[in-house]
Amino acid sequence: MLRDLRFILSALGCVTVLGACQPQLNSGLPLGAPAYEALGGAVPVTEGVYRIRPGDRVNVSLFQEPDLSGTDLLVDESGQVSLPLIGAVQMAGRTTEEVSREIERAYGARYLRDPQASVALRTIVPQTVTVDGQVTQPGVFEIRPGYTLVSAIALARGTTNTAKFDEVLIMRTIDGRRAVARFDINAIRAGRMEDPRILPGDQVVVGFDRLRGIYRDVLQVGPLLGVFTQL
Template structure:
């Protein structure tokens, strides 16, 4: 499945962890987390809006702010250490379905592991990844067992992907039969004690 067409340059978002390095001014180097309002706070220049900017855009903005009053020709480098604003959803037959932040690159198997793995009724041969590509909703099916065995590559996930782990009809039926077995046993005892 292709990556999202609109992926382009990464845009900084709330809760991202950034490393800001000002060349030859160690006292200004900081790791900062983008707050819920999309802002960061840095020495000398104070609060700066970071959300929605590309890394290069934020570097340019910081160079302008530092250059306006404090430094001559500053060179600022920004690294995204954690891209917490990017999320992946894992649903269906997993132990802990939910929405998980993508703090680094994430593969399908890693996303399933974040959700505490498939349940005992999961159909590991039928896992679907939904993705928006060029404004169009697409999907691809994957076989977890084949990926684990090295027969297929473990696909990379992107922000806003949805992973759906299907249930196995046979396994669900078997689980329900086992759950009902004590009730069936009581019923047969009740029938055998009647005159």
């Protein structure tokens, strides 16, 4: 009995050291409202408004003007599409509704009376996020407009039993600079925090809970007989 206890205590000491070696995320990162501000106002949405991106293909239709309309037009790397008479129209970063109104203004200024334009997405380039850290299946996943932090974690088949729920980071590039913010997914699921929107190119990292990791490793070495443990 004494020998078994010494074995367990020795194992506990070993896994404590191992747990300390696990990479720890920075708890000093902004949490709550400052976190949303750090990501450029990553407000939660239930239905995302898609903004056109380079590589997308669109249909442009002008009512009763087939010669000015176009099908399967590629949005080039500069985010533009060239249309008859009015030339390049900036589409990237705008919604289809915004571009439609811009085309109406351009044609109405010089060529048509009360033009009615409609822009529709034909195909969009794949949008992906990376989910890493303490999740069941880390990887790169395709997302759709309106996906949130909880949605992204679900794509990775949820968190592991050693995840630290208040150490979930979103990393995002804004105007060429890297921004990082911290979120608590338990608080999000309980409705105490808003679920932030995930954008293409984001990286989500779920932190490691050192205490949970120690208990997990101890139980793998050998269960403590007659002792209840809760993870």
